[in-house]
Amino acid sequence: MTDVPAHTAVTEHQQHPISLYLLVWGLLFVLSACSYLVDYVGLQGYLRWSLILIFMMLKAGLIVAVFMHMAWERLALIYAILLPPLLVLVFVALMVSESHYVLFSRLTFFGAAP
Amino acid sequence: MSAPTHSPVTEPLPRPSGLVGFAADWASDQRTFKNVSWGKAMMWIFLLSDTFIFGCFLVAYMSARMSTAVPWPNPSEVFALHIGGSDVPLILIAIMTFVLISSSGTMAMAVNYGYRRDRRKTAALMLLTALFGATFVGMQAFEWTKLISEGVRPWGNPWGAAQFGSTFFMITGFHGTHVTIGVIFLLIIARKVWRGDFETGKRGFFTSRKGQYEIVEITGLYWHFVDLVWVFIFAFFYLW
Numbered sequence: 001m002t003d004v005p006a007h008t009a010v011t012e013h014q015q016h017p018i019s020l021y022l023l024v025w026g027l028l029f030v031l032s033a034c035s036y037l038v039d040y041v042g043l044q045g046y047l048r049w050s051l052i053l054i055f056m057m058l059k060a061g062l063i064v065a066v067f068m069h070m071a072w073e074r075l076a077l078i079y080a081i082l083l084p085p086l087l088v089l090v091f092v093a094l095m096v097s098e099s100h101y102v103l104f105s106r107l108t109f110f111g112a113a114p
Numbered sequence: 115m116s117a118p119t120h121s122p123v124t125e126p127l128p129r130p131s132g133l134v135g136f137a138a139d140w141a142s143d144q145r146t147f148k149n150v151s152w153g154k155a156m157m158w159i160f161l162l163s164d165t166f167i168f169g170c171f172l173v174a175y176m177s178a179r180m181s182t183a184v185p186w187p188n189p190s191e192v193f194a195l196h197i198g199g200s201d202v203p204l205i206l207i208a209i210m211t212f213v214l215i216s217s218s219g220t221m222a223m224a225v226n227y228g229y230r231r232d233r234r235k236t237a238a239l240m241l242l243t244a245l246f247g248a249t250f251v252g253m254q255a256f257e258w259t260k261l262i263s264e265g266v267r268p269w270g271n272p273w274g275a276a277q278f279g280s281t282f283f284m285i286t287g288f289h290g291t292h293v294t295i296g297v298i299f300l301l302i303i304a305r306k307v308w309r310g311d312f313e314t315g316k317r318g319f320f321t322s323r324k325g326q327y328e329i330v331e332i333t334g335l336y337w338h339f340v341d342l343v344w345v346f347i348f349a350f351f352y353l354w
Contacts, residue, residue, distance in 0.1 A: 056346065075132065080158075081159075091173055095177045100180070103181045106182075
Protein backbone atom coordinates (compact mmCIF):
# COMPACT_ATOMS: atom_id res chain seq x y z
CA MET A 1 0.00 0.00 0.00
CA THR A 2 1.35 3.40 -0.93
CA ASP A 3 -0.07 5.35 1.98
CA VAL A 4 1.70 8.54 2.82
CA PRO A 5 2.54 8.12 6.51
CA ALA A 6 0.44 10.52 8.54
CA HIS A 7 3.45 11.82 10.46
CA THR A 8 5.32 13.09 7.42
CA ALA A 9 5.17 16.85 7.12
CA VAL A 10 4.45 18.23 3.70
CA THR A 11 7.05 20.95 3.85
CA GLU A 12 6.37 23.91 1.65
CA HIS A 13 9.21 26.07 0.51
CA GLN A 14 8.55 29.74 0.50
CA GLN A 15 9.25 31.31 -2.85
CA HIS A 16 8.67 35.01 -3.29
CA PRO A 17 10.09 37.50 -5.79
CA ILE A 18 13.34 39.20 -4.81
CA SER A 19 11.68 42.58 -5.42
CA LEU A 20 9.49 41.98 -2.33
CA TYR A 21 12.60 41.66 -0.15
CA LEU A 22 14.15 44.76 -1.70
CA LEU A 23 10.93 46.69 -1.01
CA VAL A 24 10.90 45.63 2.65
CA TRP A 25 14.62 46.40 2.91
CA GLY A 26 13.91 49.92 1.64
CA LEU A 27 10.96 50.35 4.01
CA LEU A 28 13.11 49.26 6.96
CA PHE A 29 15.73 51.85 5.96
CA VAL A 30 13.11 54.59 5.79
CA LEU A 31 11.58 53.58 9.15
CA SER A 32 15.04 53.44 10.80
CA ALA A 33 15.84 56.86 9.42
CA CYS A 34 12.53 58.15 10.80
CA SER A 35 13.20 56.77 14.27
CA TYR A 36 16.70 58.25 14.18
CA LEU A 37 15.22 61.60 13.16
CA VAL A 38 12.98 61.52 16.25
CA ASP A 39 16.17 61.80 18.31
CA TYR A 40 18.02 64.08 15.88
CA VAL A 41 15.19 66.63 15.77
CA GLY A 42 14.89 66.36 19.55
CA LEU A 43 11.20 65.60 20.00
CA GLN A 44 10.28 65.10 23.66
CA GLY A 45 7.45 63.75 25.78
CA TYR A 46 4.54 61.62 24.59
CA LEU A 47 5.07 62.52 20.92
CA ARG A 48 8.62 61.13 21.09
CA TRP A 49 7.62 57.94 22.92
CA SER A 50 4.64 57.18 20.69
CA LEU A 51 6.67 57.75 17.50
CA ILE A 52 9.48 55.49 18.80
CA LEU A 53 6.96 52.74 19.57
CA ILE A 54 5.14 53.09 16.24
CA PHE A 55 8.34 52.89 14.17
CA MET A 56 9.58 50.01 16.35
CA MET A 57 6.39 47.97 15.88
CA LEU A 58 6.31 48.63 12.13
CA LYS A 59 9.92 47.49 11.74
CA ALA A 60 9.40 44.41 13.91
CA GLY A 61 6.24 43.55 11.99
CA LEU A 62 7.95 43.80 8.61
CA ILE A 63 10.88 41.64 9.72
CA VAL A 64 8.70 38.92 11.24
CA ALA A 65 6.03 38.93 8.53
CA VAL A 66 8.15 39.10 5.38
CA PHE A 67 11.79 38.28 6.18
CA MET A 68 10.86 35.44 8.54
CA HIS A 69 7.92 34.40 6.30
CA MET A 70 5.46 34.42 9.20
CA ALA A 71 2.78 35.99 6.99
CA TRP A 72 2.56 32.79 4.93
CA GLU A 73 2.57 30.28 7.81
CA ARG A 74 -0.50 28.51 9.17
CA LEU A 75 -2.29 30.05 12.15
CA ALA A 76 -1.20 27.09 14.33
CA LEU A 77 2.43 28.31 14.16
CA ILE A 78 1.65 32.04 14.13
CA TYR A 79 -0.34 31.87 17.36
CA ALA A 80 2.14 29.47 19.02
CA ILE A 81 5.00 31.92 18.46
CA LEU A 82 3.40 35.37 18.57
CA LEU A 83 0.86 35.09 21.40
CA PRO A 84 3.13 33.95 24.31
CA PRO A 85 5.41 37.04 24.14
CA LEU A 86 2.32 39.19 24.84
CA LEU A 87 2.44 37.81 28.38
CA VAL A 88 5.64 39.85 28.85
CA LEU A 89 3.30 42.86 28.94
CA VAL A 90 1.80 41.48 32.18
CA PHE A 91 5.34 41.29 33.58
CA VAL A 92 5.92 44.87 32.44
CA ALA A 93 2.76 46.00 34.27
CA LEU A 94 3.89 44.23 37.45
CA MET A 95 7.35 45.79 37.31
CA VAL A 96 6.01 49.29 36.59
CA SER A 97 3.99 49.05 39.80
CA GLU A 98 6.99 47.64 41.67
CA SER A 99 9.33 50.36 40.33
CA HIS A 100 6.98 53.09 41.48
CA TYR A 101 6.99 51.55 44.94
CA VAL A 102 10.82 51.24 45.02
CA LEU A 103 11.20 54.87 43.93
CA PHE A 104 8.68 55.95 46.57
CA SER A 105 10.65 54.04 49.26
CA ARG A 106 13.95 55.53 48.17
CA LEU A 107 12.62 59.08 48.21
CA THR A 108 10.68 58.67 51.45
CA PHE A 109 13.00 56.58 53.62
CA PHE A 110 16.50 56.99 52.14
CA GLY A 111 16.56 60.67 51.22
CA ALA A 112 16.95 60.03 47.46
CA ALA A 113 20.01 57.80 47.68
CA PRO A 114 20.40 55.58 44.55
CA MET B 115 -15.59 -8.76 12.57
CA SER B 116 -13.69 -7.46 9.60
CA ALA B 117 -10.86 -5.02 9.88
CA PRO B 118 -11.72 -1.50 8.77
CA THR B 119 -10.68 -0.96 5.19
CA HIS B 120 -8.46 1.94 4.33
CA SER B 121 -8.92 3.61 1.01
CA PRO B 122 -5.50 4.28 -0.49
CA VAL B 123 -4.70 7.92 0.03
CA THR B 124 -1.88 9.23 -2.08
CA GLU B 125 -1.85 12.79 -0.86
CA PRO B 126 -2.94 14.34 2.45
CA LEU B 127 -6.36 15.89 2.60
CA PRO B 128 -6.38 19.68 2.35
CA ARG B 129 -6.39 21.29 5.79
CA PRO B 130 -8.99 23.87 6.73
CA SER B 131 -7.69 27.41 7.02
CA GLY B 132 -8.28 30.25 9.47
CA LEU B 133 -9.45 29.71 13.04
CA VAL B 134 -11.07 26.38 12.17
CA GLY B 135 -7.70 25.25 10.84
CA PHE B 136 -5.97 26.51 13.98
CA ALA B 137 -8.32 24.45 16.17
CA ALA B 138 -7.99 21.42 13.88
CA ASP B 139 -4.16 21.60 13.86
CA TRP B 140 -3.97 21.82 17.64
CA ALA B 141 -6.51 19.02 18.19
CA SER B 142 -5.14 15.85 19.79
CA ASP B 143 -3.19 12.87 18.42
CA GLN B 144 -1.41 14.49 15.52
CA ARG B 145 1.53 16.73 14.76
CA THR B 146 0.58 20.36 15.18
CA PHE B 147 2.74 22.17 12.66
CA LYS B 148 1.50 20.68 9.40
CA ASN B 149 3.65 22.23 6.73
CA VAL B 150 6.69 23.12 8.81
CA SER B 151 9.60 20.72 9.27
CA TRP B 152 10.81 19.87 12.76
CA GLY B 153 13.98 21.90 12.20
CA LYS B 154 12.09 25.06 11.42
CA ALA B 155 9.57 24.52 14.23
CA MET B 156 12.35 23.96 16.76
CA MET B 157 14.19 27.10 15.64
CA TRP B 158 10.97 29.07 16.09
CA ILE B 159 10.48 27.63 19.58
CA PHE B 160 14.09 28.43 20.47
CA LEU B 161 13.56 31.98 19.24
CA LEU B 162 10.42 32.20 21.41
CA SER B 163 12.50 31.28 24.46
CA ASP B 164 15.15 33.80 23.42
CA THR B 165 12.41 36.42 23.17
CA PHE B 166 11.69 35.86 26.85
CA ILE B 167 15.39 36.21 27.73
CA PHE B 168 15.67 39.58 26.00
CA GLY B 169 12.22 40.50 27.30
CA CYS B 170 13.46 39.94 30.85
CA PHE B 171 16.57 42.04 30.17
CA LEU B 172 14.51 44.93 28.85
CA VAL B 173 12.06 44.68 31.76
CA ALA B 174 15.03 44.71 34.16
CA TYR B 175 16.35 47.82 32.39
CA MET B 176 12.91 49.45 32.62
CA SER B 177 12.67 48.69 36.36
CA ALA B 178 16.18 50.04 37.03
CA ARG B 179 15.51 53.21 35.08
CA MET B 180 12.07 53.83 36.59
CA SER B 181 13.07 53.18 40.19
CA THR B 182 16.27 55.22 40.43
CA ALA B 183 16.12 58.63 42.09
CA VAL B 184 19.30 59.71 40.25
CA PRO B 185 18.86 61.21 36.74
CA TRP B 186 19.44 58.73 33.90
CA PRO B 187 22.34 59.68 31.55
CA ASN B 188 21.04 61.09 28.25
CA PRO B 189 21.77 58.38 25.63
CA SER B 190 21.61 60.96 22.87
CA GLU B 191 24.67 62.70 24.34
CA VAL B 192 26.44 59.62 25.71
CA PHE B 193 26.47 57.91 22.31
CA ALA B 194 27.26 61.04 20.29
CA LEU B 195 30.38 61.09 18.13
CA HIS B 196 32.51 64.16 17.51
CA ILE B 197 32.55 64.52 13.72
CA GLY B 198 33.61 67.62 11.77
CA GLY B 199 33.72 69.96 14.73
CA SER B 200 30.29 69.12 16.17
CA ASP B 201 28.67 66.32 18.15
CA VAL B 202 26.36 64.17 16.04
CA PRO B 203 23.92 62.35 18.34
CA LEU B 204 23.69 58.55 18.14
CA ILE B 205 25.40 58.48 14.75
CA LEU B 206 27.34 55.25 15.36
CA ILE B 207 24.20 53.50 16.61
CA ALA B 208 22.31 54.67 13.52
CA ILE B 209 25.04 53.27 11.24
CA MET B 210 25.01 49.99 13.20
CA THR B 211 21.22 49.81 12.70
CA PHE B 212 21.54 50.28 8.95
CA VAL B 213 24.32 47.67 8.75
CA LEU B 214 22.21 45.10 10.61
CA ILE B 215 19.13 45.80 8.47
CA SER B 216 21.24 45.40 5.33
CA SER B 217 22.49 42.06 6.62
CA SER B 218 18.86 40.97 7.07
CA GLY B 219 18.12 42.00 3.49
CA THR B 220 21.01 39.96 2.07
CA MET B 221 20.00 37.01 4.28
CA ALA B 222 16.42 37.04 2.97
CA MET B 223 17.80 36.98 -0.58
CA ALA B 224 20.19 34.14 0.31
CA VAL B 225 17.22 32.02 1.49
CA ASN B 226 15.47 32.73 -1.79
CA TYR B 227 18.46 31.71 -3.92
CA GLY B 228 18.95 28.66 -1.70
CA TYR B 229 15.55 27.28 -2.63
CA ARG B 230 16.39 27.95 -6.29
CA ARG B 231 19.50 25.80 -5.71
CA ASP B 232 21.76 28.61 -6.87
CA ARG B 233 24.81 27.59 -4.85
CA ARG B 234 27.12 30.47 -5.72
CA LYS B 235 24.66 33.29 -5.11
CA THR B 236 23.41 31.69 -1.88
CA ALA B 237 26.92 31.25 -0.47
CA ALA B 238 28.01 34.72 -1.63
CA LEU B 239 24.96 36.39 -0.03
CA MET B 240 25.47 34.45 3.20
CA LEU B 241 29.12 35.53 3.30
CA LEU B 242 28.01 39.12 2.72
CA THR B 243 25.54 38.74 5.59
CA ALA B 244 28.33 37.41 7.82
CA LEU B 245 30.52 40.34 6.77
CA PHE B 246 27.82 42.84 7.75
CA GLY B 247 27.42 40.99 11.05
CA ALA B 248 31.15 41.11 11.74
CA THR B 249 31.14 44.84 10.91
CA PHE B 250 28.34 45.32 13.43
CA VAL B 251 30.29 43.49 16.16
CA GLY B 252 33.38 45.52 15.29
CA MET B 253 31.50 48.80 15.69
CA GLN B 254 30.04 47.56 18.95
CA ALA B 255 33.56 46.77 20.20
CA PHE B 256 34.54 50.34 19.25
CA GLU B 257 31.53 51.70 21.15
CA TRP B 258 32.38 49.65 24.26
CA THR B 259 36.03 50.80 24.11
CA LYS B 260 34.95 54.43 23.83
CA LEU B 261 32.53 54.18 26.75
CA ILE B 262 34.96 52.29 28.97
CA SER B 263 37.68 54.87 28.27
CA GLU B 264 35.20 57.57 29.29
CA GLY B 265 34.71 55.84 32.64
CA VAL B 266 31.52 53.82 32.19
CA ARG B 267 31.56 50.77 34.45
CA PRO B 268 28.84 48.31 35.49
CA TRP B 269 28.86 50.00 38.90
CA GLY B 270 28.99 53.64 37.84
CA ASN B 271 29.55 56.33 35.24
CA PRO B 272 30.35 60.05 35.18
CA TRP B 273 26.90 61.24 34.11
CA GLY B 274 24.24 59.82 36.40
CA ALA B 275 22.50 56.65 37.53
CA ALA B 276 24.92 53.79 38.16
CA GLN B 277 22.47 51.27 36.65
CA PHE B 278 23.13 52.74 33.20
CA GLY B 279 26.44 50.89 32.84
CA SER B 280 25.22 47.54 34.12
CA THR B 281 22.14 47.42 31.89
CA PHE B 282 24.11 48.72 28.90
CA PHE B 283 26.85 46.10 29.16
CA MET B 284 24.39 43.29 29.87
CA ILE B 285 21.93 44.02 27.06
CA THR B 286 24.35 44.99 24.30
CA GLY B 287 26.81 42.32 25.41
CA PHE B 288 24.19 39.59 25.16
CA HIS B 289 23.04 40.91 21.80
CA GLY B 290 26.61 41.13 20.50
CA THR B 291 27.17 37.53 21.59
CA HIS B 292 24.10 36.51 19.60
CA VAL B 293 25.43 38.33 16.53
CA THR B 294 28.83 36.64 16.92
CA ILE B 295 27.24 33.18 17.19
CA GLY B 296 25.12 34.05 14.13
CA VAL B 297 28.23 34.97 12.12
CA ILE B 298 29.85 31.62 13.01
CA PHE B 299 26.60 29.79 12.16
CA LEU B 300 26.42 31.63 8.82
CA LEU B 301 30.03 30.81 7.92
CA ILE B 302 29.53 27.09 8.66
CA ILE B 303 26.37 26.85 6.53
CA ALA B 304 27.80 29.04 3.74
CA ARG B 305 30.77 26.65 3.50
CA LYS B 306 28.39 23.69 3.17
CA VAL B 307 26.39 25.47 0.47
CA TRP B 308 29.53 26.47 -1.41
CA ARG B 309 30.91 22.91 -1.29
CA GLY B 310 27.59 21.54 -2.58
CA ASP B 311 26.85 19.35 0.44
CA PHE B 312 23.11 19.60 -0.17
CA GLU B 313 23.49 18.33 -3.76
CA THR B 314 25.89 15.48 -3.00
CA GLY B 315 24.12 14.43 0.20
CA LYS B 316 27.32 14.73 2.24
CA ARG B 317 26.67 13.98 5.89
CA GLY B 318 27.17 16.70 8.49
CA PHE B 319 30.17 16.58 10.83
CA PHE B 320 27.98 16.91 13.92
CA THR B 321 24.70 15.14 13.21
CA SER B 322 25.93 12.65 10.56
CA ARG B 323 22.73 13.39 8.65
CA LYS B 324 22.22 14.69 5.15
CA GLY B 325 21.38 18.38 5.01
CA GLN B 326 18.89 20.27 2.88
CA TYR B 327 18.66 23.81 1.61
CA GLU B 328 16.08 24.42 4.32
CA ILE B 329 18.96 24.93 6.77
CA VAL B 330 19.61 28.24 4.96
CA GLU B 331 16.11 29.39 5.90
CA ILE B 332 16.56 28.17 9.49
CA THR B 333 19.86 30.08 9.74
CA GLY B 334 17.98 33.03 8.29
CA LEU B 335 15.31 32.82 11.01
CA TYR B 336 18.01 33.11 13.67
CA TRP B 337 19.68 35.98 11.86
CA HIS B 338 16.47 37.95 11.39
CA PHE B 339 15.72 37.44 15.07
CA VAL B 340 19.04 39.05 15.99
CA ASP B 341 18.03 42.03 13.83
CA LEU B 342 14.59 42.02 15.48
CA VAL B 343 16.08 42.19 18.97
CA TRP B 344 18.22 45.14 17.87
CA VAL B 345 15.06 46.98 16.77
CA PHE B 346 13.78 46.76 20.35
CA ILE B 347 17.14 47.62 21.94
CA PHE B 348 17.51 50.61 19.61
CA ALA B 349 14.04 51.88 20.53
CA PHE B 350 14.12 51.29 24.28
CA PHE B 351 17.75 51.76 25.24
CA TYR B 352 19.14 54.28 22.76
CA LEU B 353 16.12 56.37 21.77
CA TRP B 354 13.88 56.37 24.87
